[in-house]
Amino acid sequence: xxxxxxxxxxxxxxxxxxxxxxxxxxxxxxxxxxxxxxxxxxxxxxxxxxxxxxxxxxxxxxxxxxxxxxxxxxxxxxxxxxxxxxxxxxxxxxxxxxxxxxxxxxxxxxxxxxxxxxxxxxxxxxxxxxxxxxxxxxxxxxxxxxxxxxxxxxxxxxxxxxxxxxxxxxxxxxxxxxxxxxxxxxxxxxxxxxxxxxxxxxxxxxxxxxxxxxxxxxxxxxxxxxxxxxxxxxxxxxxxxxxxxxxxxxxxxxxxxxxxxxxxxxxxxxxxxxxxxxxxxxxxxxxxxxxxxxxxxxxxxxxxxxxxxxxxxxxxxxxxxxxxx
Amino acid sequence: xxxxxxxxxxxxxxxxxxxxxxxxxxxxxxxxxxxxxxxxxxxxxxxxxxxxxxxxxxxxxxxxxxxxxxxxxxxxxxxxxxxxxxxxxxxxxxxxxxxxxxxxxxxxxxxxxxxxxxxxxxxxxxxxxxxxxxxxxxxxxxxxxxxxxxxxxxxx
Numbered sequence: 223x224x225x226x227x228x229x230x231x232x233x234x235x236x237x238x239x240x241x242x243x244x245x246x247x248x249x250x251x252x253x254x255x256x257x258x259x260x261x262x263x264x265x266x267x268x269x270x271x272x273x274x275x276x277x278x279x280x281x282x283x284x285x286x287x288x289x290x291x292x293x294x295x296x297x298x299x300x301x302x303x304x305x306x307x308x309x310x311x312x313x314x315x316x317x318x319x320x321x322x323x324x325x326x327x328x329x330x331x332x333x334x335x336x337x338x339x340x341x342x343x344x345x346x347x348x349x350x351x352x353x354x355x356x357x358x359x360x361x362x363x364x365x366x367x368x369x370x371x372x373x374x375x376x377x378x379x380x381x382x383x384x385x386x387x388x389x390x391x392x393x394x395x396x397x398x399x400x401x402x403x404x405x406x407x408x409x410x411x412x413x414x415x416x417x418x419x420x421x422x423x424x425x426x427x428x429x430x431x432x433x434x435x436x437x438x439x440x441x442x443x444x445x446x447x448x449x450x451x452x453x454x455x456x457x458x459x460x461x462x463x464x465x466x467x468x469x470x471x472x473x474x475x476x477x478x479x480x481x482x483x484x485x486x487x488x489x490x491x492x493x494x495x496x497x498x499x500x501x502x503x504x505x506x507x508x509x510x511x512x513x514x515x516x517x518x519x520x521x522x523x524x525x526x527x528x529x530x531x532x533x534x535x536x537x538x539x540x541x542x543x544x545x546x547x
Numbered sequence: 548x549x550x551x552x553x554x555x556x557x558x559x560x561x562x563x564x565x566x567x568x569x570x571x572x573x574x575x576x577x578x579x580x581x582x583x584x585x586x587x588x589x590x591x592x593x594x595x596x597x598x599x600x601x602x603x604x605x606x607x608x609x610x611x612x613x614x615x616x617x618x619x620x621x622x623x624x625x626x627x628x629x630x631x632x633x634x635x636x637x638x639x640x641x642x643x644x645x646x647x648x649x650x651x652x653x654x655x656x657x658x659x660x661x662x663x664x665x666x667x668x669x670x671x672x673x674x675x676x677x678x679x680x681x682x683x684x685x686x687x688x689x690x691x692x693x694x695x696x697x698x699x700x701x702x703x
Binding site for chain 2: 258
């Protein structure tokens with residue numbers, strides 16, 4: 223029993239450290255890749271090839287003044303970044319990173335919690351992420367932040383539905399809500415081949431879920447001066463920032479788990495396959511950000527409700543029909 | 548049909564961006580690599596000399612008058628037969644250009660009747676204090692004729 227608790231704790235700490243490091247280096251990767259796409263050089267000053275840039279940024283953010291504007295709702299103001307970061311990190315508790323490995327004579331499953339209703343938990347916590355956005359927007363006592371928070375709420379609510387519907391088709395196809403069993407069900411053929419429409423809908427909604435371009439309306443720099451985190455600085459801002467990048471990793475990991483066969487792939491290198499598939503998604507996120515312009519707000523809403531939701535519903539009905547008949 | 552076209556346009560845009568990521572960046576690592584500027588690009592000023600070492604500037608103050616940002620200060624003085632600084636009647640006893648005010652428009656170079664003031668290619672004018680960015684006559688005057696890159700034999 224005690225050994226189990228220690229195992230879970232160690233796995234959790236390692237996972238959090240890896241995710242923080244990955245989030246830091248994703249900012250670096252994003253800056254370099256976007257720079258190359260825009261014919262620039264990108265950060266290359268700090269350390270060899272600029273590889274120490276995220277560390278320099280981290281030190282800068284840590285040593286900044288911990289500033290709190292006048293008139294904020296103090297408790298909510300400090301709570302909001304924690305909610306964002308917590309919900310972003312939580313998704314990884316459920317995701318199977320690999321199979322079972324043997325370490326020091328002890329079988330260790332590369333997954334922190336094998337929950338039977340994994341998909342439901344994932345959906346629940348990705349919906350909770352909006353609380354970080356809306357509470358920070360409201361607590362900041364700033365109209366821009368409030369608008370950003372409201373946009374975030376409306377956007378996440380409307381994109382949660384097609385996302386849930388597209389994930390339901392996977393639950394139907396696999397016949398289970400358990401993420402590990404879903405991964406095992408894709409040993410022969412990935413679900414992206416049998417449910418391509420769900421995959422496309424999921425990827426589009428994933429952009430909206432993570433507030434990334436072209437759906438980065440809650441944090442629009444140009445219109446809202448960075449939206450919900452305008453009034454945050456230093457490490458509080460960094461927490462939002464890390465949460466955003468961990469969120470990208472989370473939706474990439476979910477897409478990998480549900481559509482791209484998780485850690486399955488040729489050769490006996492499960493974790494490497496998993497990381498490669500995530501890296502592919504992360505690159506796609508950066509690539510899209512470098513290409514597409516932000517949607518207008520009404521376009522965003524009408525796209526979500528008039529295009530994605532009907533298609534996702536139809537897709538779900540068709541999938542259910544083919545599975546039942 | 549229109550929707551398909553729009554989706555196709557998005558994919559095309561993605562493809563173009565991906566293609567550009569394999570091109571050579573057009574920016575450079577500045578202090579290590581330096582771009583060779585066009586010969587007529589306008590940088591810091593020089594006060595040129597004639598071939599015989601006399602100053603070209605005759606202290607007419609036309610550059611100070613034409614200067615849109617009033618960056619130039621000229622204090623003219625009369626040449627005496629014993630001490631001829633320039634070929635004219637007057638010369639610039641003091642000549643200062645405030646590089647913080649200068650907008651590098653080149654009007655002074657155009658206005659100068661003797662071709663005394665010219666703009667060189669050096670754009671790397673940095674300092675951590677204001678005082679040192681007011682260039683005095685010593686700093687502006689070329690040490691030997693032709694230092695600025697301008698032919699000392701040229702009339703104007």
